[in-house]
Amino acid sequence: MSNIVIIGAQWGDEGKGKIIDILSKDADYVVRYQGGNNAGHTVVVGTDKIILHLIPSGILHKNKICVIGNGVVIDPEALISEIEYLKKRNIDVSNNLRISDKAHVIFPYHKILDKLREEKFRKIKIGTTGKGIGPCYTDKFARGGIRIGDLLNKRLFKDKLKCNVEEKNAIFSKVYKHKIYRFDKIYQQYLDFVNIIKPYICDCSVLLNEAIRKKKKILFEGAQGTLLDVDHGTYPFVTSSNSTAGGACVGSGVGPTRINKAIGIVKAYTTRVGEGPFPTEFSAPLMKKIRTIGKEFGATTGRPRRCGWFDALVVKHAVAVNGLDGIVVTKLDVLDQMPKLKICRGYKYKGKLYEHFPSDIEVLWKAKPVYEEWPGWLQDTTKTKKFSKLPVNARKYLKRLSQLVGAKVEMVSIGSERNQTLFV
Ligand code: GDP
Ligand code: IMO
Numbered sequence: 001m002s003n004i005v006i007i008g009a010q011w012g013d014e015g016k017g018k019i020i021d022i023l024s025k026d027a028d029y030v031v032r033y034q035g036g037n038n039a040g041h042t043v044v045v046g047t048d049k050i051i052l053h054l055i056p057s058g059i060l061h062k063n064k065i066c067v068i069g070n071g072v073v074i075d076p077e078a079l080i081s082e083i084e085y086l087k088k089r090n091i092d093v094s095n096n097l098r099i100s101d102k103a104h105v106i107f108p109y110h111k112i113l114d115k116l117r118e119e120k121f122r123k124i125k126i127g128t129t130g131k132g133i134g135p136c137y138t139d140k141f142a143r144g145g146i147r148i149g150d151l152l153n154k155r156l157f158k159d160k161l162k163c164n165v166e167e168k169n170a171i172f173s174k175v176y177k178h179k180i181y182r183f184d185k186i187y188q189q190y191l192d193f194v195n196i197i198k199p200y201i202c203d204c205s206v207l208l209n210e211a212i213r214k215k216k217k218i219l220f221e222g223a224q225g226t227l228l229d230v231d232h233g234t235y236p237f238v239t240s241s242n243s244t245a246g247g248a249c250v251g252s253g254v255g256p257t258r259i260n261k262a263i264g265i266v267k268a269y270t271t272r273v274g275e276g277p278f279p280t281e282f283s284a285p286l287m288k289k290i291r292t293i294g295k296e297f298g299a300t301t302g303r304p305r306r307c308g309w310f311d312a313l314v315v316k317h318a319v320a321v322n323g324l325d326g327i328v329v330t331k332l333d334v335l336d337q338m339p340k341l342k343i344c345r346g347y348k349y350k351g352k353l354y355e356h357f358p359s360d361i362e363v364l365w366k367a368k369p370v371y372e373e374w375p376g377w378l379q380d381t382t383k384t385k386k387f388s389k390l391p392v393n394a395r396k397y398l399k400r401l402s403q404l405v406g407a408k409v410e411m412v413s414i415g416s417e418r419n420q421t422l423f424v
């Protein structure tokens with residue numbers, strides 16, 4: 001295996017955690033490069049279900065270095081509780097976790113701002129996770145943010161935090177009529193946090209480039225999905241980072257010539273959490289059926305996920321903007337009981353046929369999907385041991401998805417467990 005970036009090819013929750021865990025076996029380093037604890041990546045091992053938010057999904061394998069890159073935004077309180085959560089499951093991170101000194105820090109005022117903007121200010125509700133992601137990235141790009149490394153320099157941290165608290169308090173009191181924050185309390189709390197995470201902090205770009213020089217294998221773990229990317233997604237109904245493959249370079253300090261392959265994780269149907277257009281969304285009865293079978297509830301917020309038919313335009317867009325070499329189709333088993341399946345291969349709006357994913361949000365809200373219908377397989381696939389043993393109609397469905405999106409299927413997932421994975 002070479003250096004590979006794994007991304008979500010739809011609106012997130014495609015099953016990245018499961019696939020990263022499997023591929024980690026052959027990797028030396030696993031790197032998160034964007035997003036924060038808005039992500040929820042599930043790994044199932046036997047009866048144990050582990051949900052990771054910030055720590056890379058390679059952490060269940062011993063001796064893999066797990067890196068939280070500079071492009072990630074870190075809530076130290078959430079990170080410390082994730083370390084504790086893993087410790088309780090006998091997973092000790094002390095030797096194999098690294099955190100970039102350049103990653104930006106989420107403060108309590110970011111989380112409050114996230115909620116206040118959603119509730120009181122915006123005409124358009126995005127349905128964020130409320131973890132402070134957007135406001136933290138806003139500060140980063142406005143050049144007022146505070147980085148993990150800044151927390152180690154008490155005087156610098158004090159000055160930066162004072163400015164931030166002053167500015168945010170003015171916004172809280174004047175714009176939102178919300179209570180203000182006390183500088184001292186946050187300052188002390190974050191000094192305590194950094195004392196705990198200090199041993200993990202390093203220059204991760206140096207670490208990874210040195211690893212590349214030694215021919216070590218690196219897996220880059222995307223969070224969210226292509227359609228949630230701030231540039232290539234359904235803006236403004238997106239997250240605030242570049243979840244696409246290109247984000248792996250800027251978010252880790254590794255150059256594009258060092259990444260050899262990009263793989264997209266694709267659910268056999270489509271889901272989305274939060275607000276925003278979703279052209280192939282099911283009507284109520286089918287929504288309920290697939291949500292129940294697929295257990296489609298958010299791993300971070302527990303919110304019910306919206307479900308719909310497979311949208312080839314979405315994944316074709318992901319193949320293009322990520323330069324995907326191949327795809328992994330997950331949750332095929334969820335469709336086992338469906339007599340008929342629909343695949344969207346275009347949108348129609350005002351007499352025009354769209355064969356590429358449009359950026360115009362109005363088209364996305366109002367377009368009618370153009371579907372083709374395929375017969376289901378009405379057979380249990382969860383115990384299948386070989387790709388060639390999948391029901392004929394399931395293989396036909398996969399072949400058609402692959403043709404429409406323009407990428408080959410490399411793996412198929414038929415359950416949440418490690419051994420429910422077929423290599424093509
Ligand atoms: P991620 O954010 O992309 O890592 O995905 P999530 O963990 O948020 O959501 C995927 C969910 O589907 C998790 O509960 C997984 O355990 C589960 N899952 C993954 N692959 C499969 C599969 O092939 N079949 C079924 N039934 N569940 C799966
Ligand atoms: P993983 O990595 C699914 C969605 C939120 C909301 C929008 C913006 O598990 O696939 P944010 O809190 O990021 O500002 O919210 O993005 N969202 C996700 N949806 N999976 C995720 O992560 C998500 N992370 C954010 O629901 O619509």
Ligand code: MG
Binds near residue numbers: 013039
């Ligand atoms: Mg998830």
